[in-house]
Amino acid sequence: MRQVRQKIRDKCKREAAIWRVRALPGFIVVALIIGLRFMGQLQFFERLALDYLLRLRPSEPVDERILIVGINEADIQRIGTYPIPDRHIAALFTTLQSYDPAVIGLDIYRDLPIEPGHSELVQAFSQMENLIAIEKVLSDRSGFTVNPPQGLAPKQVGFADAVLDSDGRLRRSLLGTSVDADTSNDTDNYKFSFTIRLAETYLASQGITLENGIRDPDAMRFGSTELNRVSPNSGGYVGADDGGNQVLLNFRSGLAPFRIVSLEDVTEGRVPEAWIRDRIVLIGITALSAKDVINSAAIDGVNPGLVYGVEIQAHAISQITSAVLDGRPLLKTWSDGWEYVWILVWGLLGISLGRIFTSPLKILLGLAVSCVTLTGVCYSLLLIGWWVPIVPTLLVLVLNGTGLTALLFYRYQQDLKSKIQDRQLIIDRTFDSIHNGPLQTLAGILRTVQERPLSPEQLYLDLKCLNQELRDVYESVLGEISTQRDSIILSPELKLDLTRPTHEILDEIYTYTLARDLPCFKTLKLKVTTFKQIDTRPLTLEQKRGLCRFLEEALCNVGKHAVGVTRIDVICKQEQNQNVIRVIDNGVGIDSSSGTAKTEGRGTQQARELARQLNGTFQRLSLIDTSSGTMCELRWAAVAVRMKDEG
């Protein structure tokens, strides 16, 4: 039991260690995105995503509580003048009142009399209590406001000001706001919007009154429905202007969310009575020439992006009445903390894709599935009213997912490259093994045969030895390539760990090579060696292997060519900041024994290549000052002088 727990703990620890290293870039990406969002760099995209998802929603049924009477181009042309004279408006009121609507909202500015018929309109205003008109309370660029029509009680006036986002689009609905007392003659300087006035009047007719919020005392509430205020950082907003009491607009989706009739429809009696009785009737201009339009990308339509002001009012009123009476969701957001947790979670998922899957294709597939899932989840949440971050989450997911995929592809490429290198290495090493082993023996035999006839027994023994060496080549190459990257295999029995200090390995190479059956070794009487620590830390294992092969080759040459050798000196040490590997013999030597110019052999090529890699020098020369002998030397700069293992 304890073991199992220990095992699990170990596994967790290992996993944590892997994550710490591998997931670091992933966490940096998450931090970066969170930082960008925090600075508001993503809010533009987050709002676009909100608009897009809102547009994607399935159509909702027509809100039958609202009737829009839109004064369109045809109406204007029929009346023959614009603005519409007060008389026509007053007549419209009278006609509508005859059907007994719950409330009539006039979404047309009437601060100044537009004759003829102004007195009729004033009379209508003073007589009809269920009539609400608009004013403009927030100063426009030039500092102007628009007064309400004359003759209306304050309760019958609501402001029509809209709060636009920085991209010029409307996503919020202003329900109430404080107005500077100086610029307003009203004693009460808190103003309610046209929207809330209409909703209030309509809901009051249903017995539900406007109260202060319970969760948020500053919010407005109808019954159990609290209208969540927008805060500066709500949802995708960062540092939004939250002046007054604003709510997010949950537009009613669909191509025809409200019934719209024209002024003529009403005056000609073409509108069914049921469409008006006990309903909210909104009167506004639905003619492009009147320029009462608002930008919104969240509403589908013939002319998406441009919506008549009166339609926006309908959406704003509808979202309140539908929420209160039908339980239709209002848009809500999470607190900032939860939003960042949400982003982090998806970021982690993106990182774990690379941990779970190993092939790039699978990661991409997983990424696609995750993205679809994320979008689906965000969409579903929006359907029930939650606006959750989708842009930053998609970003962390995709960046982490594709980042890891790219990394994997890179690793793949590297693997492929190293495989090709490995193959070249196998070829090189195979030849090296053959060259340093059987070929040397063969050369020894050939040399001996040239000098004196070999007895069949001796020849048999030599050939047997050659046979064995050739067989060993396969095993040694196989062993070196397959598992033993960090070791050098001289014979099936002798495997040297290349991570050991170089001088120790070279000492063993020396011992092994001198024990080989090479003709000239037989005359050796004295071997003098120095194997001292050399600093080979900057060398790769492959270069260390090269050093081993160099010494082996140099010693083999003595064994083959140094006829009559009696003494051999092998030196591996540091000399004046240079690493030196030197083999000196007192035999006859290559040049004087063969007498002819030889082509450069494989061994010499190897040595030259190694010297080039080490930025050092290689030389093989006949010693002229003594009677005979050859010196073979490889020297290269030592990186650090460090003498520890003095022998």
Add this chain to the structure above:
Amino acid sequence: MNQSIQAMPKILVIDDHESVLTGTVSGLRQQYPQAEIVTAQTAEGAQQQIERTQPDLVMVDLSIPQAAVESAQTNTGIELLKTLMQQYPTLNIVVQSAYAKALARLKHEINNHEGGFTVADKSLPLKEMLARVEWALQGLVYTPKEMRTGLEMKHEWLEVLKLAFQEGLQDKAIAERMQVGERTVRHYWTQLQDALSVYPQPGKNIRIQTEMRAREEGLID
């Protein structure tokens, strides 16, 4: 050499055979009645004992098991020796083994080891075995000839021979000339004497023996 070590050495004997252990220990008792002798049967046990008792001398059988349940392997003994020589560079060691050739793998370590190092075949008579123990305690080196192929010398050893026998320098002067410690020079002597197969013999001066052998081999003029 320290007199107290000579009289009351602390000895650790490592062998997995109970009978061999008993025989070796009783032999050692005759020679060193006051010695503190401890035993171990596995490589792991040996390392614990060494840490605890800090012995002057360790007698190692090459073929021993790593832990109690495992089987005896020559490799285990070799690895143990390697570790010991690394961790305790001045520890005196006697290797008891029938296969001295396996020790060739440790040649480099043995050459660098500063303590005594002698090899005693298990078939040796007790008297000679005890002599090898004594040599090891004196810090000498004895390796069997099979471990070597011909005469193998180090450049430093040749230097020591030259300075001593051609220039007549004493160890102290040799040390100065070679820029090493006197201890190192003594270490060179024991190593090169082993290479020349010169070992202490009663009534003979070992330095003169060494000089004679070196001239014989043509190492000095």
